[in-house]
Amino acid sequence: MNRFNRYLIVVIRIVLGSVFLWASFDKIIDPAKFARSIANYHVLPFGIENTIAIVLPWLELFIGSGLILGVMVDGSIVITSALLVLFNLMIAQAILRGFNIECGCGLKEGQLVGIEKILENFVFLGGAYILYIRETKILEIFPKTNLSDN
Amino acid sequence: MNFSSSLHQIYLYLTISFITSFVINLSRTDTLPIFADQIKKIEEIGQINEKMSNPIIREISIDIAKDLFDQNMLFVDARSEEYYIEGHIPKAVCNDNLDLLITKMEEHISIDDGFIVYCSDDDCGSSEELAYLLQEQGFSNIYLFKGGWKQWVDNNLPIEVK
Numbered sequence: 001m002n003r004f005n006r007y008l009i010v011v012i013r014i015v016l017g018s019v020f021l022w023a024s025f026d027k028i029i030d031p032a033k034f035a036r037s038i039a040n041y042h043v044l045p046f047g048i049e050n051t052i053a054i055v056l057p058w059l060e061l062f063i064g065s066g067l068i069l070g071v072m073v074d075g076s077i078v079i080t081s082a083l084l085v086l087f088n089l090m091i092a093q094a095i096l097r098g099f100n101i102e103c104g105c106g107l108k109e110g111q112l113v114g115i116e117k118i119l120e121n122f123v124f125l126g127g128a129y130i131l132y133i134r135e136t137k138i139l140e141i142f143p144k145t146n147l148s149d150n
Numbered sequence: 151m152n153f154s155s156s157l158h159q160i161y162l163y164l165t166i167s168f169i170t171s172f173v174i175n176l177s178r179t180d181t182l183p184i185f186a187d188q189i190k191k192i193e194e195i196g197q198i199n200e201k202m203s204n205p206i207i208r209e210i211s212i213d214i215a216k217d218l219f220d221q222n223m224l225f226v227d228a229r230s231e232e233y234y235i236e237g238h239i240p241k242a243v244c245n246d247n248l249d250l251l252i253t254k255m256e257e258h259i260s261i262d263d264g265f266i267v268y269c270s271d272d273d274c275g276s277s278e279e280l281a282y283l284l285q286e287q288g289f290s291n292i293y294l295f296k297g298g299w300k301q302w303v304d305n306n307l308p309i310e311v312k
Contacts, residue, residue: 031175031182032180032282033279033282035182036278036279039275039278040273040275040279042273046185047183047185047186047187047188048186050182050185051184051185054171054184055167055168055171057171058167058170058171059163059167062163062167066163072153072162074159075157075159075162075163076159076163078156078159078160079164097273099275100270101273101276102275143153
């Protein structure tokens with residue numbers, strides 16, 4: 001693997017990690033607001049939007065930090081991808097049902113659900129896929145790996 | 151535990167997230183209940199209170215909304231102003247800026263008086279969002295008309311355009 005590709009992997013890790021880290025902040029500060037955003041999608045039963053609003057931002061914070069710092073990167077990538085697929089399913093059903101609601105994604109205040117958001121998530125998913133198929137693990141501090149690909 | 155395994159890493163991330171989030175949530179002054187309380191629905195007009203000391207948001211039907219309209223209760227339009235201008239429930243107040251909206255509301259009601267919030271239709275969500283924001287600002291007697299503008303118009307009830 002050439003040097004460019006190795007650094008590209010690290011850059012994608014930092015960008016994707018930063019996206020999840022940034023997205024988690026507002027939700028951690030105001031979980032009640034995030035719970036209402038989830039409820040607006042009208043897909044969850046039994047009031048579990050609160051449970052998700054409590055847990056999900058912290059999961060985003062930890063996997064985002066994991067990607068940036070190189071901690072348990074494989075696990076972070078799988079969770080990241082699963083979340084992005086889930087987000088896209090939620091947004092797609094909202095669009096199909098004609099809901100004109102706020103995304104509640106945490107990246108941009110007041111952003112509405114729409115095709116752009118789905119495409120944006122597909123770009124992030126592409127990044128996650130590149131990380132998933134990476135051959136070399138560099139600057140991953142736990143589990144410990146070599147700093148170079150020899 | 152094998153930390154090289156993706157599956158074990160996922161378990162660890164989930165476990166850490168669950169524990170941290172619940173501990174932090176319990177330690178907050180504004181702890182969020184683990185399961186959301188569903189908004190109670192008012193079935194008949196007799197359950198309407200003119201004033202409330204404890205904050206509460208309750209859902210009302212089109213029939214009750216109409217009765218309260220006849221009784222001159224204040225309607226708050228949670229849609230953006232561009233939709234409000236195209237048509238709204240008569241005498242309803244609306245402003246995209248929350249502080250200006252509250253100023254407008256306080257020209258008509260005091261903080262413990264009842265009022266009705268509505269948006270486009272059952273799926274818009276912004277009426278519920280605004281109701282909670284107004285509750286956080288101290289308003290205590292809030293009625294949510296989920297059928298909103300669409301149901302109001304579908305029932306041929308009076309409208310105002312400006």
